[in-house]
Amino acid sequence: MATLKDISVELGLSVATVSRALNGFPEVGARTRTRVQEAAARLGYRPNRSAQRLATGRSGVVGMIVKLRADMSADQTFFDVITSLTAELAARDLDLVLSVDQGDDPVAPYKRMLERDLLDGFVLNAPVPNDPRPGFLMSRDVPFVMHGQAHDAPDYAFFGIDNAAVSADAVELLTTLGHRRIALINGEARFAFAAEREAGFRAAMAAGAGAVPDSAVADGPPTENTGYTLALSWLSGRTGPRPTAILCATTPVAAGVLRAARDLGLSVPGDLSVMAHDDALPNIRPAHFNPALTVTHAPLREACAPLAQMLVDHLNGAPPARLQTVIRAGLIVRASTGPVPKGEDIPWQIP
Amino acid sequence: MATLKDISVELGLSVATVSRALNGFPEVGARTRTRVQEAAARLGYRPNRSAQRLATGRSGVVGMIVKLRADMSADQTFFDVITSLTAELAARDLDLVLSVDQGDDPVAPYKRMLERDLLDGFVLNAPVPNDPRPGFLMSRDVPFVMHGQAHDAPDYAFFGIDNAAVSADAVELLTTLGHRRIALINGEARFAFAAEREAGFRAAMAAGAGAVPDSAVADGPPTENTGYTLALSWLSGRTGPRPTAILCATTPVAAGVLRAARDLGLSVPGDLSVMAHDDALPNIRPAHFNPALTVTHAPLREACAPLAQMLVDHLNGAPPARLQTVIRAGLIVRASTGPVPKGEDIPWQIP
DNA sequence: GGTCATTTTCAAAACGGTTTGAGAAGCGGC
DNA sequence: GCCGCTTCTCAAACCGTTTTGAAAATGACC
Numbered sequence: 001m002a003t004l005k006d007i008s009v010e011l012g013l014s015v016a017t018v019s020r021a022l023n024g025f026p027e028v029g030a031r032t033r034t035r036v037q038e039a040a041a042r043l044g045y046r047p048n049r050s051a052q053r054l055a056t057g058r059s060g061v062v063g064m065i066v067k068l069r070a071d072m073s074a075d076q077t078f079f080d081v082i083t084s085l086t087a088e089l090a091a092r093d094l095d096l097v098l099s100v101d102q103g104d105d106p107v108a109p110y111k112r113m114l115e116r117d118l119l120d121g122f123v124l125n126a127p128v129p130n131d132p133r134p135g136f137l138m139s140r141d142v143p144f145v146m147h148g149q150a151h152d153a154p155d156y157a158f159f160g161i162d163n164a165a166v167s168a169d170a171v172e173l174l175t176t177l178g179h180r181r182i183a184l185i186n187g188e189a190r191f192a193f194a195a196e197r198e199a200g201f202r203a204a205m206a207a208g209a210g211a212v213p214d215s216a217v218a219d220g221p222p223t224e225n226t227g228y229t230l231a232l233s234w235l236s237g238r239t240g241p242r243p244t245a246i247l248c249a250t251t252p253v254a255a256g257v258l259r260a261a262r263d264l265g266l267s268v269p270g271d272l273s274v275m276a277h278d279d280a281l282p283n284i285r286p287a288h289f290n291p292a293l294t295v296t297h298a299p300l301r302e303a304c305a306p307l308a309q310m311l312v313d314h315l316n317g318a319p320p321a322r323l324q325t326v327i328r329a330g331l332i333v334r335a336s337t338g339p340v341p342k343g344e345d346i347p348w349q350i351p
Numbered sequence: 352m353a354t355l356k357d358i359s360v361e362l363g364l365s366v367a368t369v370s371r372a373l374n375g376f377p378e379v380g381a382r383t384r385t386r387v388q389e390a391a392a393r394l395g396y397r398p399n400r401s402a403q404r405l406a407t408g409r410s411g412v413v414g415m416i417v418k419l420r421a422d423m424s425a426d427q428t429f430f431d432v433i434t435s436l437t438a439e440l441a442a443r444d445l446d447l448v449l450s451v452d453q454g455d456d457p458v459a460p461y462k463r464m465l466e467r468d469l470l471d472g473f474v475l476n477a478p479v480p481n482d483p484r485p486g487f488l489m490s491r492d493v494p495f496v497m498h499g500q501a502h503d504a505p506d507y508a509f510f511g512i513d514n515a516a517v518s519a520d521a522v523e524l525l526t527t528l529g530h531r532r533i534a535l536i537n538g539e540a541r542f543a544f545a546a547e548r549e550a551g552f553r554a555a556m557a558a559g560a561g562a563v564p565d566s567a568v569a570d571g572p573p574t575e576n577t578g579y580t581l582a583l584s585w586l587s588g589r590t591g592p593r594p595t596a597i598l599c600a601t602t603p604v605a606a607g608v609l610r611a612a613r614d615l616g617l618s619v620p621g622d623l624s625v626m627a628h629d630d631a632l633p634n635i636r637p638a639h640f641n642p643a644l645t646v647t648h649a650p651l652r653e654a655c656a657p658l659a660q661m662l663v664d665h666l667n668g669a670p671p672a673r674l675q676t677v678i679r680a681g682l683i684v685r686a687s688t689g690p691v692p693k694g695e696d697i698p699w700q701i702p
Numbered sequence: 703g704g705t706c707a708t709t710t711t712c713a714a715a716a717c718g719g720t721t722t723g724a725g726a727a728g729c730g731g732c
Numbered sequence: 733g734c735c736g737c738t739t740c741t742c743a744a745a746c747c748g749t750t751t752t753g754a755a756a757a758t759g760a761c762c
């Protein structure tokens with residue numbers, strides 16, 4: 001491997017000049033620059049990354065710590081995100097160090113990784129209400145971007161979807177179709193996005209369809225089973241009046257709801273309308289559900305390019321408060337939503 | 352971040368002494384060593400990877416490249432492995448850089464990562480027959496360990512289970528119970544482990560139960576659906592004589608087989624015996640299947656400690672041909688296997 | 703030809719470790 | 733008190749870059 005020194009000896013220049021010539025600094029003469037570039041090419045020079053990193057203090061490596069959940073529910077979304085994220089980071093010359101955390105202290109794994117002094121920054125995901133991680137990282141001046149945040153006007157970089165709007169858009173579509181008794185199967189309560197969705201849901205309902213009793217809002221892991229179980233209990237009518245529409249946090253949950261309706265002999269959308277938020281995971285096709293599922297739609301993987309770019313900008317000194325993006329999910333109306341059944345346009349009763 | 356210099360100043364020693372103390376060199380006094388170690392712990396010292404790599408040529412970072420499959424079937428095993436692997440590597444002071452590959456060329460992503468000049472070595476997984484990766488890495492003198500290899504007497508480091516024995520042990524149990532028509536739902540044919548399992552299956556069958564027609568061996572992604580569909584077709588009897596026992600590549604496949612049997616009104620193990628190989632994924636409990644599943648059992652995550660250790664040894668200069676471990680899966684007999692139904696102990700007919 | 707501003711180049715100091723070669727301290731034996 | 737031996741510690745060199753501060757070369761102008 002040729003080094004800067006080899007080139008400098010070859011040309012009778014100093015390493016400093018060679019370095020500047022190759023890195024495009026303005027203060028080196030045009031003739032010298034071409035001479036250097038040519039010599040570098042001829043000798044097959046490639047900068048030693050470790051030396052570069054040691055000198056610049058930057059490693060070109062960012063970290064991500066995924067929290068292990070007992071039910072492993074994050075698998076699919078996690079894999080989808082990792083796939084796009086590593087590709088987008090690689091395109092920007094960054095590598096991703098991954099660590100899986102099983103502990104209780106949410107900041108401990110970040111502390112450990114930082115001690116290694118290997119990382120330039122982090123990608124965080126799955127924020128929870130009052131998440132302690134941003135505060136910790138900011139106190140240490142460690143750059144990071146948060147995936148999945150959209151509110152609380154934080155003064156750090158984030159990318160997320162407008163979760164209140166996700167709920168509001170869905171509720172608006174359904175109320176326009178005459179629905180009043182809309183139930184929500186939400187994401188797990190400990191995540192920030194779920195709180196935002198529920199708040200958006202309740203607000204939109206109060207504005208258009210009437211207040212919602214607690215019994216019409218439930219949550220659980222984003223699995224088919226969650227949807228099946230909850231829908232079965234609601235639709236059996238044993239727990240009070242039935243919903244005429246069910247809003248689901250994810251498409252697998254909606255699949256469970258559809259199965260429950262089928263098992264109970266209810267037609268969708270004749271007797272029940274079903275909607276979900278669609279993260280666009282590659283192995284789930286809500287367009288091929290039976291009936292095709294009406295969704296709000298925001299592909300998780302589309303967050304990765306902005307996240308990678310924001311992190312790069314952040315590392316290059318951009319003020320993080322400027323690196324904030326909230327996108328609005330799209331609305332795709334398919335065949336699982338329809339007008340409210342005759343005579344069923346009666347709001348929830350609040351006990 | 353604390354540096355060697357910080358510690359040396361703190362203790363009034365030279366950086367050289369501190370370095371040697373921490374790296375276990377014999378020429379530093381016991382008292383000094385403990386003083387240094389304690390100070391290092393107190394200040395949260397961790398060596399700077401870039402500096403270390405510059406000085407030694409080693410970074411303490413290893414890479415793993417996972418291949419994205421269209422059906423995402425690897426999710427669960429992948430997550431389980433990553434969890435244990437990052438923990439085991441961290442315990443040995445190694446970090447893991449992860450990359451997801453979607454391309455066609457199996458070695459291109461390794462080439463790309465190597466150009467980054469960050470990694471000391473790799474963990475490979477999911478070998479395929481004639482896998483080009485080992486040859487490529489060996490030609491570049493890049494250390495690596497392979498997860499899931501067990502045969503072909505390769506001259507590199509690997510850890511795997513004896514897949515032929517997995518099949519043979521299962522077949523032996525079932526033939527002892529009188530079964531002769533045993534069918535195999537194998538892992539996907541493109542993987543080396545599946546070829547080994549099929550070869551082991553056919554050999555054990557030929558020795559104990561009679562030759563196996565191609566129609567009694569099938570494969571597919573390791574999902575519940577694969578098991579359900581294949582079992583339904585076999586057990587309906589439309590495709591020829593029914594198997595009296597079905598051997599499954601994974602526990603989700605077996606769950607599908609059990610559901611198919613239930614749907615057809617067949618009792619397990621009265622009418623049909625079912626077995627699977629169990630990777631011991633944390634969210635699947637074959638002991639709680641109904642009936643509890645008889646399995647060959649080899650927890651994927653238990654491969655991670657040996658893999659990490661072998662990689663460390665390899666990095667420290669151990670000859671890779673010595674770093675080869677093949678373990679034999681355990682056999683756990685539960686309630687899903689029983690004697691062959693009366694009069695059904697008739698071997699397969701080869702067309 | 704001298705002065706000044708403007709390129710252009712250089713030597714040296716980082717960055718944070720490891721490794722070398724040499725010196726100081728401790729100790730037993732004479 | 734001196735010698736030789738071991739044990740411990742140190743200053744300095746090194747890895748290959750980037751970056752700093754200063755010096756040298758160039759050119760324009762009077």
